[in-house]
Amino acid sequence: EVQLVESGGGLIQPGGSLRLSCAASGFTVSSKYMSWVRQAPGKGLKWVSSLYSGGSIYYADSVKGRFTISRDNSKNTLYLQMNSLRAEDTAVYYCARVIAMAAYYFDYWGQGTLVTVSS
Amino acid sequence: QTVVTQEPSFSVSPGGTVTLTCGLNSGSVSTTYYPSWYQQTPGQAPRTLIYNTNTRSSGVPDRFSGSILGNKAALTITGAQADDESDYYCMLYMGNGIVVFGGGTKLTVL
Numbered sequence: 001e002v003q004l005v006e007s008g009g010g011l012i013q014p015g016g017s018l019r020l021s022c023a024a025s026g027f028t029v030s031s032k033y034m035s036w037v038r039q040a041p042g043k044g045l046k047w048v049s050s051l052y053s054g055g056s057i058y059y060a061d062s063v064k065g066r067f068t069i070s071r072d073n074s075k076n077t078l079y080l081q082m083n084s085l086r087a088e089d090t091a092v093y094y095c096a097r098v099i100a101m102a103a104y105y106f107d108y109w110g111q112g113t114l115v116t117v118s119s
Numbered sequence: 120q121t122v123v124t125q126e127p128s129f130s131v132s133p134g135g136t137v138t139l140t141c142g143l144n145s146g147s148v149s150t151t152y153y154p155s156w157y158q159q160t161p162g163q164a165p166r167t168l169i170y171n172t173n174t175r176s177s178g179v180p181d182r183f184s185g186s187i188l189g190n191k192a193a194l195t196i197t198g199a200q201a202d203d204e205s206d207y208y209c210m211l212y213m214g215n216g217i218v219v220f221g222g223g224t225k226l227t228v229l
Binding site: 037050058060102107109 | 153155157159164165166167170171174176206208210212215216217218219220221222223
């Protein structure tokens with residue numbers, strides 16, 4: 001059974017750093033495309049970043065240069081390193097598995113982890 | 120800047136049919152954008168309903184269907200039920216690893 005479990009969220013001051021983790025089971029993270037999607041309180045879904053199985057990486061303009069997506073194959077875990085955090089980064093962060101064969105969509109989602117950026 | 124448009128809210132009667140749409144500020148939505156649809160209830164993670172324009176995800180009831188209507192992607196719910204009351208998001212693949220979500224439609228069943 002495929003499962004994605006995020007962790008690492010919390011309260012952080014503006015300008016601070018946080019690393020989110022997404023532990024996967026039921027499949028191998030390194031063999032799939034993976035993404036982070038966030039949702040600010042009361043707002044819609046926003047794509048943040050993707051890491052492809054071949055190593056290609058993509059970021060939304062709003063996080064480029066501040067966030068870094070990566071994976072640890074030995075731990076079957078996806079990460080999102082978030083630096084220079086701003087109030088507008090406050091959101092629930094979901095990791096999601098991407099299916100990109102003659103399609104492009106998210107087939108599995110984690111439960112999310114809340115990041116609050118506030119002084 | 121790419122903007123994916125959705126109706127902010129919609130209302131449907133129980134047993135009724137409703138069609139939610141997903142447009143693009145820069146032109147028409149086609150199958151090449153691989154439209155997908157997600158359902159989300161408050162406090163829960165999104166659930167995948169439809170992908171590749173019109174393919175239902177595993178376990179999704181057949182009252183949910185996807186299509187291209189005119190220049191937009193569409194999600195139709197036929198025979199709406201009370202537990203269909205949710206937020207619905209469409210997503211388009213723009214290429215080069217980039218996806219864009221619509222702003223979401225809040226569906227009320229009453």
